Amino acid sequence: MLKTVQGKVWSKYLLSLPPMAYLLIFFAAPTMIMLFASFRYPGEYGGLAPWLVQDGGQWTLDLTLENWQRLFGTDIYLRLFVKSIGYAVSTTLICMFMAYPLALMIARSGRKSRDLLLLLVILPFWSNFLVRIYAWMIIFSPVGALTRILNGVLDLFGAGPVTLMYSPTAMIVCLVYVHLPFMVLPLYANLEKHDPYLLDAAQDLGAGKWRRFWLITWPLSLPGITAGSILVFIPVLGMFAIPDLLGGTDGIMIGNVIKQQFMESRDWPFGSVLSMVLTVAAVVVVLLGSRLSRQRAGMGGS
Amino acid sequence: MFVVSGLLFVLRAGKMVWVFTGMENGALLEIVDVSRHFDAFVALDKVSLHIKAGEFFTLLGPSGCGKTTLLRLIAGFDQPDGGDILLNGKSIIAVPPEDRPLHTIFQNYALFPHMTVAENIAFPLRMARVSKQDIRTRVAEALEDVRLPDKGSQYPDALSGGQKQRIAIARALVNRPRLLLLDEPLSALDAKLREQMQIELIDLQKDIGITFIYVTHDQGEALALSHRIAVMDHGRIVQVDEPTRLYGYPGSRFVADFIGKCNLLDGKVSEQQGGRVTVELDGLGSVYVCGMESQFAVGSRCALTLRPEKIRISRSSAIPGASDNLSAPSDPSPLSSFDGESHFPGYVHDMLYLGDVTVYNVTLANGVLLETLLANSASGRANFFEIGDQVDVAWSCDAGHLVLD
Structure with a gap:
């Protein structure tokens, strides 16, 4: 008896070994390496300078705080972070407002149409991410139909012509477009599990349409909203492809600067500093989100 | 709630209002020729019933006989294709469920999982915009009534099946509905607890005097609980009678075979x-x-x-x-x-x-x-x-x- 129980415990550890090893090797270790790199000097041709140098027979550590000082020495990077957070927050909120009615409709539709609608939500994943952004570039292009029609209409009211390309509007539209499924799917998964009798009971006990939504459906869907928000917020925070292609000179985000440090500026240590800040921001958001959903999951309106 | 010469005084929306209870022997709820079809399937076929005030009335029948459909029509979750439903002589067909002065106990209790027991019981009072102070005292009273005074701050998940059942009853009764509809409320409980809850239901109904309409497929439960039973089969009412009459004098082979x-x-x-x-x-x-x-x-x-x-x-x-x-x-x-x-x-x-x-x-x-x-x-x-x-x-x-x- 004892043997089999011990065997079970053993197999449990054995099962969690591969994912643990994977996370250690490919997440924890690189993060530590990146943290360490943020205190090193850049190499002459990119890469990193050696952190241990021989100085007259003496081995000395060659580390520095310069990279971190550079971050806090100016408000450029702080402003970039704030701007990126602004984009991430607005994308998340817009996704939430657009995804909620959609997810609710899918969750409450019949079995057959539900499968079809879900398929439509994930359909964009069938083509490449970059190809889809290029498609938006064609739509927003100054000679594209959308811009021409819009400017034609604006001209009727005497308003000047506008460009859609390389504007914050184009950025937001594309960011929302790319990340909407990541909000819809967790929300749908949550809403679909709601017990329909709860709404019947609320109605039976005197709650009208809006109160049924705000007192029952909404609070019960908060875990889904939290999961969706994390899935949207974090990728948008580090996004560089969309600002690169659609953002123009003003549309730069922190992800672009990080990419620049590693690719063009060949300043890996400073790139590591910015990446560390981004990682910490992401971890904070996840922790906040999980705490919020855990609190709400077992909390009423008190 | 109290009655003075045919006038029933009830608390609604925080105010004392009165409702005409009708004649002594008059029906509280009248179901007149109610039909309901789902495509070709006839769920209810011209069903008529008179349910008296203060009665413990049971709809009994095998699954698919239309008893739950009828209950949903009374609660207002569904609309009849024909016929009328009258409460105190007034048609309630056009009244949405949230405005009908009756509550339902659902089979799975349907307690709100994100609210504490006290918040659950307070829900109908909040909907009726009762003042916070009144809510507090009435929730406390309701918890006393179901003998769970110290469970107010717990969440439904922490309760046993029988406790959930009692909280569902407390929630449905806290703002004194005219009518309580119970949809197989004991079917999720084990046999021992079910018997105990049956006795509690009888005592409760006797104490508060609210009319109960109880749906079950369990003939033993129906006999034990009810003042009167309507036996249903294939969308029709086969016989309406007191338990002893139904058992002793079944009107048809179906009733004889189904009851006992x-x-x-x-x-x-x-x-x-x-x-x-x-x-x-x-x-x-x-x-x-x-x-x-x-x-x-x-x-x-x-x-x-x-x-x-x-x-x-x-x-x-x-x-x-x-x-x-x-x-x-x-x-x-x-x-x-x-x-x-x-x-x-x-x-x-x-x-x-x-x-x-x-x-x-x-x-x-x-x-x-x-x-x-x-x-x-x-x-x-x-x-x-x-x-x-x-x-x-x-x-x-x-x-x-x-x-x-």
Whole structure:
């Protein structure tokens, strides 16, 4: 008896070994390496300078705080972070407002149409991410139909012509477009599990349409909203492809600067500093989100 | 809530309002020719019912008989295709569920998982915009009433099945509805707890005097709880009666068979003298059935309904060798003797020991299996008979009840 129980415990550890090893090797270790790199000097041709140098027979550590000082020495990077957070927050909120009615409709539709609608939500994943952004570039292009029609209409009211390309509007539209499924799917998964009798009971006990939504459906869907928000917020925070292609000179985000440090500026240590800040921001958001959903999951309106 | 000369005073939306209760014997809820179709399926076929104020009324029937559909129509979650539903003489068809002065107890209780027990009970009061202070005192009272005064701050997940049930009841009753609809509320509980909750429900209904409409497929539960029962089958109401009448005087084969255990012996009416009907049972012979109130046409096909506990079983007085001519249908048993009893020989086909009683299935001369009950003695003696034993079965002339085909 004892043997089999011990065997079970053993197999449990054995099962969690591969994912643990994977996370250690490919997440924890690189993060530590990146943290360490943020205190090193850049190499002459990119890469990193050696952190241990021989100085007259003496081995000395060659580390520095310069990279971190550079971050806090100016408000450029702080402003970039704030701007990126602004984009991430607005994308998340817009996704939430657009995804909620959609997810609710899918969750409450019949079995057959539900499968079809879900398929439509994930359909964009069938083509490449970059190809889809290029498609938006064609739509927003100054000679594209959308811009021409819009400017034609604006001209009727005497308003000047506008460009859609390389504007914050184009950025937001594309960011929302790319990340909407990541909000819809967790929300749908949550809403679909709601017990329909709860709404019947609320109605039976005197709650009208809006109160049924705000007192029952909404609070019960908060875990889904939290999961969706994390899935949207974090990728948008580090996004560089969309600002690169659609953002123009003003549309730069922190992800672009990080990419620049590693690719063009060949300043890996400073790139590591910015990446560390981004990682910490992401971890904070996840922790906040999980705490919020855990609190709400077992909390009423008190 | 209190009543003064036909006026019922109730608290609604925090204010004292009065409602006309109608005449003493008037119906609180009237269901008039209500029909409901789902495509080609007829869920309810011109159902009419009168439910009195203060009554514990049960809708009983097998699954798919339309009882839950009817309950949903009364609650307002569904609309009838025809007919009307009147509460205190006023049609409530057009009234949305949230505005009907009645509440439902759902099968799975439907407690809000994100609210504490106290918040759950406060919900209908909040909806009625009762003041915060009143809510607090009334929630506390409601928790006292269901004997769970210290559970207010817990979440429903932390409660047992029986506790959830009581909280659901407290929530539904806290703002004193006119009518409480209960949709198989005890089906999720185990047998012991179910019996205990049945007693609690009866006491509760008696104490608060609110009309209960109870849906169940469990005939035992219906008999135990109700003042009156409506037996439903295939979207129709087959019989509405008090439990004792329903059990003792089933109106049809379906009711006899559905309510309790029942033997059905086929036959033909051969004579009627007042309340005493002579019935020629197929392959068995004639028996008297007395106490019949209605008139039966001579020659009409009928069935004698006999409850197992009304049949006496005793060791056959005949000598064992006489068993050979038992199976001969040509040997009709004599008409019930002068004491009004019918006697038939048979043999024990099989038996079921159930602890308190033993069920003996007796094969009669015509091959029909008759179920009989014998109470077991305290001394532990159970097996009065063995399988294959020759026995006599007997019943008095008022033990059975006739139903026409």
